[in-house]
Amino acid sequence: MGSRVELFAQIRRDARVEGASIRELARRHQVARKTVRKALSSPVPPERKTPVRSSPRLDPYKPTIDAMLVEDTTAPRKQRHTARRILARLIEEHGADELSYSTVRDYVRVRRAQIDVEAGRRVEVFVPQEHAPGAEAEVDFGEVWIVLDGVKTKCHMFIFRLSHSGKAIHRIYPTQAQEAFLEGHVEAFNEIGGVPVKHIRYDNLTSAVRAVVFGQGRNRLENDRWVLFRSFYGFDAFYCQPGLAGAHEKCGVEGEVGWFRRNRLTPMPVARSLDELNDWIRSREVQDDQRRIDGRIRTIGQDFAAERPFLAPLPADEFDPGLVLNPRVDRSSMITVRMVKYSVPARFIGRRVRVSLRASEVVVFDGRAVAARHQRIIAKGGQSVQLDHYLEVLKTKPGALPGSTALARARESGAFTSAHDAFWSASRRVNGDAAGTRELIDVLLLHRSMEAEDIEAGITAALGVGAVSADVVAVEGRRHASSIPAGGSRPDRHRGAHAEAKVQRVVSLTQRRLMDPAAVIAGLPPDKRPLPAISAYDELLAKRTEHSAGTASKENIS
Structure with missing residues (x-):
């Protein structure tokens, strides 16, 4: 179309400037005189007509094929006709041996879409929605690859996105199990300082849903721990339709997954630990507050500042997102959690301990007190040992x-x-x-x-x-x-005064006596006192001996 527009423009210019005839214009531009007349009559080239290809062999069977496709509009999804099955029925039932598979396939591809539209199956109108401040949010997981401690590792990114402002929280976890799902929510709620008052949109994640109840709308069988978590924070769950049919229902967070992965995690980030990576992500989220979404007048941070007062307050207590386990401590003072060994204090050997398995750490409890805390190990068969426990x-x-x-x-x-x-x-x-x-x-x-x-x-x-x-x-x-x-590091204002001041140090006299005389501690004054004399004590001993002898002689005389 672009080249024909340019051609028409040149023809019209030559006719206007030079007054060339139709014959001359046709010869100059090597086109038919009919094309020159069209260019002079209108600057917009007419659309090319696509010839309708006839299929004389298929024409007698088109009504039959249409009937099969209409029947498919009410048939179960897995029991609808394919093009190959339609061809097989035409051969078996109508003797259409002269038909080829490609002819039937091309017709079915076009005609099935038309019949579905006529039946109202493929016509879906998306109505733009307005999201009230603090009312809704969306949650999803996305796969990411990172270089973790020198090893290329597949991880999972949890994303929580407020629907009104677009404020999003991202956290990387080694798994997308329920402990990561719940911990991501806790992190997000604490970060935004509240909870959406209406609902949060989800896919049918196994972390929350035990089963999809088909035929009952959006009803789901939820996990008991997930129900407890929702009740603790006081929000409702909105479950999208299964499959592609529900993709548009939380398109905001799905778009956020791709945007953040392309713009913040490309190339693959390098980190020594997931805690280090998540700290880096927090700094990127602060930068994202200055971003504008879809040409909005205000930034994400400005919209979030206006939305924040409408969020429901956080509970006074904090929910423990970890999965509670009760492993036994072996003779090496180790517990095994998900095929990974973690050390605990030796006093627990032979006992069962309560463990909270979280997405990023493993916490061991002694009653209500924390007895041990480890970073969660991703590799199976690994171990985490702390010297303090032994x-x-x-x-x-x-x-x-x-x-x-x-x-x-x-x-x-x-x-x-x-x-x-x-x-x-x-x-x-x-x-x-x-x-x-x-x-x-x-x-x-x-x-x-x-x-x-x-x-x-x-x-x-x-x-x-x-x-x-x-x-x-x-x-x-x-x-x-x-x-x-108490507020920070050592002040430097009087560094010189501290350097000149004489600070008395604790000195071990026992260590001084054991040391070589040539290695006498610097700064300790020499001991110039004379050595103690014991002659006076010897005199006392002599007098005591004389006194004892005199007493004995008196007893013998008596």
């Missing part, structure tokens, strides 16, 4: 520490630092292997009540004065903690 056992078996899996994992994670290694080496050199290792374990036990930064500072200070004692580390660690203001 300290009481290692106190009685210090020789098991150097080759333990718990120590290796602590080194890999950075929890066991070079400062710990330096203290351990110094302690074994002074106290021996067993006693020195026990002293290190006492230092590791301090992590339960003190910050790691303070303990590391305490170790550095203790080693600086030659004291390899957990008590010295504790005192110096608390001194370091008290020097930092």
Whole structure:
């Protein structure tokens, strides 16, 4: 069409500017004079007529084929005629051996669509909708690939999108099981600071729906835990029609899945953990607040600010989205959850513990108190071991520490630092292997009540004065903690004054006596007192001996 429009424009220009005749214009542009007359009469080229191809062999059977297709409009979906079945019936019932499959197929493809429209089956009008502020939201999952700790890994992205403002929350989980489904809701509700007052739209996700009740509209058989969750937060669920028929009913969140994946997760993001990746996604969501959707005048953030007051308030308590399990602790102080082993404190060996399996972490409870917390492991057969869970056992078996899996994992994670290694080496050199290792374990036990930064500072200070004692580390660690203001890091305004001030350090005299004289602790004044004399005590002993002898002689005389 574009080239014909240009041709007509050139013909009309030559006729207008040069006054060329129809014959001359036809010769110049190499077209028929009939085409020149059409160009001069109208600048819009006429549409080309598509010739109607005749099919003389098929014509006698078209009414029969139409009848089969009309019958299909009321037949079950899986028992409708295919083009191959129609051809087979025409051959069997009408002797149409001369027909080819391609001829029947082409006719059925066009005619079936026309008959469906005539029957009202394919005519579906989408009526634009207005979503009241704070009333509705949509939820969906989307697959994403990430490079997790150096390994290309398939994960699942949970998306929660408010229908009015378009404000969306995205979280990456290793699974789309119910614990991820519920945890995503909790994250979204906390992030937006409320709950939609009308309903949230869903597909027929197995995390929420046990079965689709066909023939009863949008009724669904829901999971008991999902019903409890909805009741806790006080919202209703709106279930879309199954399959493609319901795709348009939550097109906002489905479009959000594709947009975020293309614009924020391409190329594949690289992260050491899912927590790190989700923290990065939160920063991208803040940027998305400045985006405008479909040419709207206001940004997502501006619309959300106006929508937020209309949301229902959050409950006072928080729902635990985890799946509750009760595994038994084995002799290695480990529990098995979904084919992955996690360590727990050794005091639970042989007991069953309550575990909350969440999308991103595994939490072990002792009554209401948290006994252990692990990042959830994705790979089956993996394990997560924490050194702290074995300290009481290692106190009685210090020789098991150097080759333990718990120590290796602590080194890999950075929890066991070079400062710990330096203290351990110094302690074994002074106290021996067993006693020195026990002293290190006492230092590791301090992590339960003190910050790691303070303990590391305490170790550095203790080693600086030659004291390899957990008590010295504790005192110096608390001194370091008290020097930092409650609001943040150590102030730098009087750095020089702190450097010049003489700070008294805790010194272990026992360690000083055991050290080589050439390695006397710097800053400790020399001991110039004379050595103690015992001559006076010897005189007392002599007098006591004389007194005892005189008493004995008197007794003999009597």
